[in-house]
Amino acid sequence: MIFRPEQTHDVETLHAVERAAFGREAEADLVDQIRASGGITLSLVAVDDDEIVGHVLFSLVTIRSERGEFQALGMGPVAVRPDRQKQGIGSGMIRAGLDRLRRQGHEIVVVEGDPAYYSRFGFQDVSRYGLSCEFNPPPGCFMVLELRAGALAARTGTVYYLPEFQNVG
Secondary structure: OEEEEOOHHHHHHHHHHHHHHHOOOHHHHHHHHHHHHOOEEEEEEEEEOOEEEEEEEEEEEEEEEOOEEEEEEEEEEEEEOHHHOOOOHHHHHHHHHHHHHHHOOOOEEEEEOOHHHHHHHOOEEHHHHOEEEOOOOOOOOEEEEEOOOOOOOOOOEEEEOOHHHHHOO
């Protein structure tokens, strides 16, 4: 399995992987819209036997409070082709992406999803850090990871995603 950055010729296949993984167009369209707006920080694909079998996207988020704002990254969507799910591909992509972001100097990543799944990567409930999300996800399902220890010290606020996320329901 190879984890590498998205390339121009991957776009059509990535759309198909996202659509298949989620069973609808919304996430695939979201990725296309973020790409078109230049909002991608990291787009990583999982390649096995020269076939793209998974994709993970990281894009900027803004965390705002009465004391100001700062940038972090949002992870998602995370997609694996249905015929390749439950084989560790998603976990491998996430670890590879987080490692790459850490080496690039990024400090904070947020994600919305299953706490049992994302906690294995070190994600913790945002409420522990005085953070919230503009979308009001279910309790416990919005999590944060410090890529650099102490990155959230004395930082609180509400996480705001790129405008493209407003259209995903």
